[in-house]
Amino acid sequence: MSKIPLIIESEYKTRVQKKSFIVMTILSPVLLVLICCIPILIQVFNTADVRNVTVVDQTGLYRNVFENTDEYTFSYLDSPTTTEQMRNDAQPYAYVVITGNLLNNPSALAIYSHKQTTTGFESHIRTCMEEYLREQKLASFDIPNLQEIIDESNITLNITSIRFDEEGDTQTSADFASFIGMASTLIIYIFLFMYGGMVMASVMQEKTNRIVEVMVSSVKPFDLMLGKIISVGLVGLTQIAIWILLIFGLMVGLGAAVGIPLLTSESASIAQSLNTAGAMTATPAVNPEMAEMMQTLSGINFTQIIVCLVLYFIGGYILYASLFAAIGSAVDNDSDTNQFMIPVTIIILFAFYVGLFSVENPDGGMAWWCSMIPFTSPIVMMVRIPFGVGIWEIILSLVVLYGSAIAMTWVAGRIYRIGILMYGKKVSYKE
Known part of the structure; x- marks a missing residue:
């Protein structure tokens, strides 16, 4: 009778009951949400005082250019002001000094301040003045309605992408497909390293404490290795599921706390219209841009993408976890681990870069072959799937991937058995 279920149960319970697992499972999404929400929190709570700015316009041409805002209040002086007078007066945040006609001399504007001015302030001054000078330049041509003519000549082109498939014509978007493909690739890339490293650390720990020798005497190396890999994978899936729930709850709660509700009646109607055929045209609350976006999203086969993401994640995890387990059983200390990790890291990085460039050519020869090779297919294929x-x-890619994963698990079990039983002894090339 196979003892794999017992090994999985024992390993799973041992890992999920550790304090480190519980603490990191709870703290990781909290820290992630805080990092993502820091810019929003800064904008909400960082209310800066209104800064007084003195504009010294020696030409008298630009008195009404700058208008008061929530951040800056402008006052104007027509009389010339010396640099010494400005240095002795520390009340204004800054002096904007205009010494000549800016249309003829664009360098005739300078900013004086006691402290370094911010980039936002300088950008505000530049934007306001450039808009005013542009209007003055257009007016100097003495062409009636020139500004309106220029505004009407600005054309924005909206391109609709239609893909022919078996279900009919489907509206698609290259941007959405690229984003989904790269997001899926990044998820698999990160978790392969994360949970593969967890398997390797577990193998090295058991090899060091020597308790595993008793287990190997009563359990087949293949069963022990497969049970360890599956248990760590289940721990990872459990952790990911908890993270998704916690992140969603924290985002909703934090959004409500700062007055940015994430779940509104409008978003609910949008979500409902996404799942209802033809609901976009019948939903008056959705604007045309939102309707077009929902039409594009409805053309993406999310079911296929999610199913493939899970299948390629599991297959890729088993394959690379077996490699990591083999590395952990083949070394005696952490310093030797780095040497064996270099080839595996190069393979994963190569797959990631191929996936990155496959966004522009998902049907190219390199992308196709790398989506079939088991060591690169979990990453590259997830880039190609959103493009069709x-x-x-x-099916061919998955068959090759899972076949290679099972074979690699068997090889890792053999290496694991040799590494455990021959602890402290040099292993021959034959062994």
Whole structure:
């Protein structure tokens, strides 16, 4: 009778009951949400005082250019002011000194201040003045309605992408497909390293404490290795599920606390219209831009993407976890681990970069072959799927991936058995 279920149960309970697992599972999403929300919190709570700015216009041409805002209050002086007078007067935040006609001399504007002015302030001054000078320049041509003519000549082109498929014509978007593909690739890339490293650390720990020798005498190396890999994978899936729930709850709660509700009646109607055929045209609350976005989203086969993401994550995890387990059983200390990790890291990085460049050419030769090779297919194929991939390609890629993963698990079990039983002895090339 196989003892794999017992190994999985024992390893799983041991890991999820650790204090470190509980603490990191709770703290990680909290820290992630705080990091993502720091800019929002700064904008909400960082209310700066209104800064007084004195404009010294020696030409008298630009008195009404700058208008008061929530951040700056402008006052104007027509009489010339010396640098010494400005240095002795510390009340204004800054002096904006205009010494000549800016249309003829664009360098005739300078900012004086006792402290370094911010980039936002300088950008505000530049933007206001450039808009005013542009209007003055257009007026100097003495062409009636020139500004209106220029505004009407600015054309924004909206391109609609339609893909032919078996279900009919489907509206798509290259931007959405690229984003989904890269997001899926990044998720698999991160978690392969995270949970693969967890398997390697577990193997090295058991090899060091020597308790595993008793287990190997009563359990097949393949069963022990497969049970360890599956248990760590289940721990990872449990952690990911908890993270998703906590992040969603924290985002909703934090949004409500700062007055930015994430779940509103409008978002609910949008979500409902996404799941209802033809609801976009019948939903008056949705503006045309939102309706077009929902139409594009409805053309993406999220079911296929999610199913493939799970399948490629599991297959890729088993494959690379077996590699990490083999590395952990083949070394005796952490310093040797780095040498064996270099080839594995290069392979994963190569797959990531191929996936990155496959966004521009998902049907290219490099992308196709790397989506079939088991060591690169979990990452590269997830970039290609949003752009449309034949079912036979996905099935072939998965068959090769899972076949290679099972074979690698068997090899890792053999290496694990040799590494445990021959602890302290040099291993021959044959072994």
